[in-house]
Amino acid sequence: METNGEGALGLLGDPSRRAIFELLARHPCSVQELTDLLPISRPAVSQHLKVLKDGGLVVSRAEGTRRIYQLRPDGVTALRTWLDGVWQDALTGFQKQAEASTPGLEPDPNDHLNDEPEER
Amino acid sequence: METNGEGALGLLGDPSRRAIFELLARHPCSVQELTDLLPISRPAVSQHLKVLKDGGLVVSRAEGTRRIYQLRPDGVTALRTWLDGVWQDALTGFQKQAEASTPGLEPDPNDHLNDEPEER
DNA sequence: CGGTTCCGTTAGTGTTAGCTTACCGTTCGT
DNA sequence: ACGAACGGTAAGCTAACACTAACGGAACCG
Numbered sequence: 001m002e003t004n005g006e007g008a009l010g011l012l013g014d015p016s017r018r019a020i021f022e023l024l025a026r027h028p029c030s031v032q033e034l035t036d037l038l039p040i041s042r043p044a045v046s047q048h049l050k051v052l053k054d055g056g057l058v059v060s061r062a063e064g065t066r067r068i069y070q071l072r073p074d075g076v077t078a079l080r081t082w083l084d085g086v087w088q089d090a091l092t093g094f095q096k097q098a099e100a101s102t103p104g105l106e107p108d109p110n111d112h113l114n115d116e117p118e119e120r
Numbered sequence: 121m122e123t124n125g126e127g128a129l130g131l132l133g134d135p136s137r138r139a140i141f142e143l144l145a146r147h148p149c150s151v152q153e154l155t156d157l158l159p160i161s162r163p164a165v166s167q168h169l170k171v172l173k174d175g176g177l178v179v180s181r182a183e184g185t186r187r188i189y190q191l192r193p194d195g196v197t198a199l200r201t202w203l204d205g206v207w208q209d210a211l212t213g214f215q216k217q218a219e220a221s222t223p224g225l226e227p228d229p230n231d232h233l234n235d236e237p238e239e240r
Numbered sequence: 241c242g243g244t245t246c247c248g249t250t251a252g253t254g255t256t257a258g259c260t261t262a263c264c265g266t267t268c269g270t
Numbered sequence: 271a272c273g274a275a276c277g278g279t280a281a282g283c284t285a286a287c288a289c290t291a292a293c294g295g296a297a298c299c300g
Contacts, residue, residue: 006138013133014288018126025209031247044289046248065246065297071210079203087200089145090191134258151277164259166278185267185276 003056003074005082011055016040017048021071024058028070123176123194125202131175132199136160137168141191144178148190 012018019038023029031049035042049069052058057075060067132138139158143149151169155162169189172178177195180187 009129009132009138010135012129015130016288018129022206022209025206025213027213032245040288041290042247043249043291047288050248062297065244067247071213073210076203076207076210080207083196083199083203086142086145087196089142090193090196093145093147093191136258152275160258161260162277163261163279167258170278182267187277 003078005078005080007055008057008075008079009082011052011057014048016044017052020045020048020052021057024069024071028068030063030066030068032066034069123198125199127175128177128195128199129202131172131177134168136164137172140165140168140172141177144189144191148181148188150183150186150188152186154189 012021016038020034023034023037029037031042031045034045034049038045049058049060053060053069055075056078057072058069059072060069062068132141136158140154143154143157149157151162151165154165154169158165169178169180173180173189175195176198177192178189179192180189182188
């Protein structure tokens with residue numbers, strides 16, 4: 001279990017995992033519920049849950065024959081912590097740049113090599 | 121340009137991209153600098169920068185023959201916004217769960233509004 | 241007990257995505 | 271104008287990964 005925001009970000013890179021994450025944020029769910037709500041098969045959900053669990057973002061609790069999954073607060077906290085760190089660094093960076101007499105952000109006028117930015 | 125936290129999360133899923141992102145958070149960098157600091161080739165850095173730029177997380181500015189890349193504040197803000205949304209949902213979820221297992225603290229008998237299959 | 245539901249795991253497959261090599265345009269120095 | 275530094279792009283390969291299908295196990299119910 002990592003429990004650090006850096007690893008957690010890697011886990012949330014997958015869209016399906018993000019969807020599961022957001023669903024679990026609303027309320028705990030069983031695998032079956034998640035399967036009904038998502039456009040993927042049950043084993044796929046199960047695999048994603050395993051990844052999320054190993055990554056320390058969710059925990060599971062047995063309830064009869066089904067397993068209820070829910071978010072682990074520490075995981076979300078770690079994410080926020082990591083992002084806040086980067087955010088602070090960025091703020092000081094912006095401040096130093098502002099001192100360095102850069103009045104505004106120039107949109108790179110000599111960027112004729114790359115002025116077609118529409119690609120998925 | 122996406123400029124929404126959801127897409128940005130996908131971009132930061134890659135470790136190399138996270139590394140570039142964190143480096144740019146400290147101070148703006150040229151492609152050459154990033155290449156020297158990272159264990160990947162220069163074209164790889166360039167490709168990642170293109171992805172980050174299309175995703176609205178960074179901007180580039182021409183300076184002589186080199187391009188200086190730096191973070192775009194809106195991108196980081198979008199990330200925080202998305203994460204805060206999930207965080208709020210999770211908080212309410214935790215609260216409801218706490219109420220369900222802690223009698224007498226904050227009883228809310230009208231909690232049948234959400235479909236939580238509770239049977240033992 | 242047999243049947244059913246729910247779930248984890250494995251094997252197998254197809255697609256995606258990152259990395260490198262090579263090439264070319266642009267800008268600066270001499 | 272020539273050559274070097276800087277960097278974006280194309281083609282290709284390889285590895286990772288997300289998904290399905292199939293099997294097996296564990297808990298409820300009749």
